[in-house]
Amino acid sequence: MPRLARPLRTGHESRLRVLAARMLLGLLGGVALWLAFPGYDVWWLAILGCAALALATAGSSWWAGGLCGLLLGLAWFTPMFTWAGTYAGAPAWLAMSAASALYPGALGVLLTLVQRTGSVRPVVGAAAWVLMEWARSVTPFGGFPWARLGFSQADSPMLGAVSLLAVAGLGFLVALAGGLLAVAAQQIFAPGRTDLRRAAVALAGATAVVVAPVLVPRPTAGEPVTVAAVQGDIPEGYSRTLTAEPGTMLDQYTDPTHELAASVTAGEAAPADLLVWPEGATDLDPLDSQAGPAATDQIMAAVEALGAPLVLGGLSRQGGAGPPSNMMFSYLPGHGLDQTYSKVYLAPFGEVMPLRPLLKHLSPWVDRIVDLRAGDRPGLISVPLSDVGPVDLGLAICFEIVVDRAVRDLVTGGGAQLLVVPTSSAWFGDGDQSVQHLAISRVRAVEYGRSVAHVSNVGVSGLISPDGVVHQRTDPYTQATLLAQLPLRTEQTLAVRTGPWVVPAAAVVVVLGMVWMARRRPELAGPSQAAEMGSSTGLVPRTAGGR
Numbered sequence: 001m002p003r004l005a006r007p008l009r010t011g012h013e014s015r016l017r018v019l020a021a022r023m024l025l026g027l028l029g030g031v032a033l034w035l036a037f038p039g040y041d042v043w044w045l046a047i048l049g050c051a052a053l054a055l056a057t058a059g060s061s062w063w064a065g066g067l068c069g070l071l072l073g074l075a076w077f078t079p080m081f082t083w084a085g086t087y088a089g090a091p092a093w094l095a096m097s098a099a100s101a102l103y104p105g106a107l108g109v110l111l112t113l114v115q116r117t118g119s120v121r122p123v124v125g126a127a128a129w130v131l132m133e134w135a136r137s138v139t140p141f142g143g144f145p146w147a148r149l150g151f152s153q154a155d156s157p158m159l160g161a162v163s164l165l166a167v168a169g170l171g172f173l174v175a176l177a178g179g180l181l182a183v184a185a186q187q188i189f190a191p192g193r194t195d196l197r198r199a200a201v202a203l204a205g206a207t208a209v210v211v212a213p214v215l216v217p218r219p220t221a222g223e224p225v226t227v228a229a230v231q232g233d234i235p236e237g238y239s240r241t242l243t244a245e246p247g248t249m250l251d252q253y254t255d256p257t258h259e260l261a262a263s264v265t266a267g268e269a270a271p272a273d274l275l276v277w278p279e280g281a282t283d284l285d286p287l288d289s290q291a292g293p294a295a296t297d298q299i300m301a302a303v304e305a306l307g308a309p310l311v312l313g314g315l316s317r318q319g320g321a322g323p324p325s326n327m328m329f330s331y332l333p334g335h336g337l338d339q340t341y342s343k344v345y346l347a348p349f350g351e352v353m354p355l356r357p358l359l360k361h362l363s364p365w366v367d368r369i370v371d372l373r374a375g376d377r378p379g380l381i382s383v384p385l386s387d388v389g390p391v392d393l394g395l396a397i398c399f400e401i402v403v404d405r406a407v408r409d410l411v412t413g414g415g416a417q418l419l420v421v422p423t424s425s426a427w428f429g430d431g432d433q434s435v436q437h438l439a440i441s442r443v444r445a446v447e448y449g450r451s452v453a454h455v456s457n458v459g460v461s462g463l464i465s466p467d468g469v470v471h472q473r474t475d476p477y478t479q480a481t482l483l484a485q486l487p488l489r490t491e492q493t494l495a496v497r498t499g500p501w502v503v504p505a506a507a508v509v510v511v512l513g514m515v516w517m518a519r520r521r522p523e524l525a526g527p528s529q530a531a532e533m534g535s536s537t538g539l540v541p542r543t544a545g546g547r
Contacts, residue, residue, distance in 0.1 A: 019064055025056035026068030026108070030075025036152040037080060038439045039432030043156040046149055047210070049076070050178025053104070054125050055185060057111035059118030069108020073101025080147060083431025092349070092363045100136065100144065107132040114513040117520060120186055122179025122202075124513030129175035130168050130506035137404070141348040145402040146436070149174040154439040158209075159468055160216030162447040166499030167404065170443075172506065173209050180206035218446055218467035222487030225388055225418070227463055228272035228308070229455040229472075230256050232281065233479040234426055249283035250295065252457075253312070254302045256481050261305035269483060273385045275303070277312035278455040279326070279398055279422040285316045286329055286337060296336065303331045309338075309383045313397065313422045315372075318342075323373045326351060328395050328422065330381050339382075342375030343397045345406050350399075350427070378406070380414035391488060392416050394450070398423040401440055404499070411448045412496055417488040419444065421454045425476075434460045434476060442468040449493045451486035 029052030036046035053072050057065040078097040085093030107128055114124045129149065137145035149171035153159050158177075162170040180202045187199035232252030263269035284295035303310045310331045315324045326343040346352045351372045353359065360366040379395030394416025400406040401421045410416040421441050425434040434456060441454040445464045452464040459476035463484040472482035 022056040022060060022064055022068050023071055025052045026071040027075045029053045029056070030072035030077075030104075033072070033076040033152075034080050037147060037432070038152075038154070038435040039080075041155060041435075041439075043153050043158075044210075046152045046174050047178045047181060047206070050126075050129065050149070050175045051181040051185070052178075053108065053111065054115070054120045054122070054179050054182035057108050058115040058120050058182070058186070060112045060115075062109050062112045065108040065112030066105050067108070069111070070101055070105035072108070073104035074098070076104070077101055077147065080432070083428035083433040086429035086431065087427065088349075088363045088365045092359075092365070096144075096349075100147075103132050103136040106135075110510070114510065114517055116517050120179055120182040121513060122176055122183055124509055125179045126172045126175035127506035127509035127513070130172050130503060131510060133171055134168065134503045134506075141352075141354045142345065144348070145404070146399075148402075151402075151436070151440050151443055154442040154468060157211055157214045159213065159443065159446055160218055161213035162443055163216060163218065163449060163493040163495050164498065166447055166495040166502055167443060168502040168506075169495070169498065172502065173213070177206045177209040180209065219449060219489070219491070220466050220487055222417075222451075222466075222489040223388055224485040224487055225273040225385060225391065226270055227274050227276065227418075227451075227453050227482075227484060227486050228260060228306070229276045229453055229461060229463060229482040230260075230281075231278070231456060231459055231461045231474050231478070231480045231482070232256065233458055233477055246291065247284055247294070247298070250281065250298055252479070253277045253281045254298055256479060257302040258305050260481050260483070261302075261307075264306070272306060272308045272483065273387060274383065274391070274418075274453075275306055275308050275310040276420055276422065276453050276455050277310065278457045278461075279313035279424040280315070280457060281312040281422075282314035282329075284314070285324075286314065287316045287319045287340075289319065299331055300336060303333050307333055307386075309333070309385065311381075311383070311393065311395070311420060311422075313424075316340075323371055325373045325375065326397055328379065328381075328397065328420075330383055332384065341377075341379040341381060341395050341397075342373070343400065344375045344378065345400045345403045346372055346374050347399045378409040378413055380410060380416060388488070391418060394419045396421050401437070401444055407444055407448065408496070408499065411450065411492065415490060416450065417490055418486065419448070419450045419452045421452055423454070423456045424458075425456045425460075426458045430476070434458070438462055438470070438473075442470065447493065447495050447499075449489050449491060451488070453486070455482075 029049040032045040033049035035042050056068040077100040081097050084096050110128045111125055115121050133148045137143040150167040161173055184199040184202035187195045230253050235248050264271050282295055284291040286292050286295045313328050316327045317324050328341045330338045332338045348354055353369045382390045382392050384390050392415055394410030438454055438460050441452045442464055445452045445466050446468040449466045451466055455461045459474045462470040462473040463482055464470050471484040474480040
């Protein structure tokens with residue numbers, strides 16, 4: 001027995017070292033994914049993050065893979081979502097981060113099931129990433145699709161692929177490049193099994209995945225319209241925790257609009273065809289019997305001064321006593337209020353409060369959130385422009401731009417020629433939410449081949465052409481007026497047809513991968529073969545790492 005003590009102890013220590021190495025890969029992968037998004041915007045780190053999780057889970061036990069995925073999620077989302085606690089506080093921020101991290105945790109388990117032999121499976125692994133991101137986009141309470149892999153690629157050479165495969169398909173390519181990179185690492189660093197030829201093939205494949213989308217054209221031809229957008233900022237001393245004098249916020253937009261009108265009259269600025277104000281631009285309900293007339297008079301004075309239709313946002317009870325709606329209103333010169341849109345996809349915990357009795361113990365803000373009333377139709381309105389004629393606008397209020405169905409319905413259901421994304425970023429303080437939001441609009445512009453007017457009350461705002469290029473980008477917490485020509489487009493990208501099939505196709509790939517893996521279970525092989533399979537992870541042999 002004394003002779004066995006040291007080998008047993010050595011084997012236990014080896015298993016602990018392997019587990020620690022896997023956990024470290026998960027943590028580093030999460031940090032890489034966080035840094036890939038705007039705020040830091042090192043897009044290629046998303047590929048390294050996916051590669052790290054692929055290596056951490058190859059040949060692992062299911063529980064160790066789940067732990068690695070969970071650590072990746074915590075290292076990714078916790079620093080990324082700091083803006084969520086600006087007013088709601090640390091408990092809400094941490095709860096949101098932990099809940100989001102459960103999805104990469106589940107992905108880690110799934111990756112271990114499809115990589116049980118110890119070899120990275122890049123195609124099946126990338127498909128598993130697609131399923132994880134889909135699940136996080138629809139559950140719970142409607143999901144929260146923020147921070148999907150595709151949204152990290154606004155400055156990447158891979159961006160053009162989103163017009164072919166939609167956001168889900170772009171995420172697949174990011175994860176595929178990471179998986180191929182992980183294969184190369186296995187072939188180079190696996191003990192006693194170095195295969196430089198296979199490593200070179202894998203690296204060439206990863207390079208092709210990253211570089212080839214550069215060849216995808218990004219058309220920008222279309223009837224040009226001059227779009228003006230006002231970023232009003234918030235009044236001095238005002239925050240979301242304070243109540244300003246009614247009408248104070250509206251002044252932040254009417255005053256700069258009158259200044260723009262004066263510049264146009266003086267020949268210092270080009271005439272605008274369309275004017276856009278952001279979400280919450282009016283703090284007076286235009287449909288209220290008491291405040292409405294004053295709001296309309298003030299809004300129409302700015303519209304008539306500029307001589308262009310205006311689209312703006314605000315809360316409204318629509319003349320009743322029920323819950324308010326988050327709405328957009330269109331005003332026409334010489335006419336007044338024309339059309340309205342009520343936001344359909346309300347943000348959980350911001351515009352509706354699930355589990356209110358439980359969550360009110362986490363933050364005092366829970367009782368301050370009023371459940372809004374959702375609309376029942378896509379945000380499509382037609383606006384007559386003087387030199388162009390009727391133009392169909394697609395409205396995606398704030399977080400609606402991250403919801404695939406919301407944006408898709410605007411382009412396919414009503415043929416939106418120009419997308420408008422009005423948002424109120426004052427909820428999120430000085431964090432990176434605003435630049436992340438703008439990047440999402442850039443990806444959507446390329447995905448559907450549409451110009452996007454992305455307008456925030458405090459920034460960052462920008463007018464985006466269909467190739468994803470931002471024009472007239474603003475700084476946060478400044479008052480600014482943007483003015484640029486944007487092309488109108490009606491042609492549909494291939495992503496319109498392929499997008500709905502990416503997730504089902506990924507599910508088929510994962511199921512087939514699991515069936516194939518089940519037929520090659522190491523348990524059915526002899527001990528020497530099982531050890532050989534486990535050694536391909538490049539960490540330690542299966543017999544040392546353990547299942």
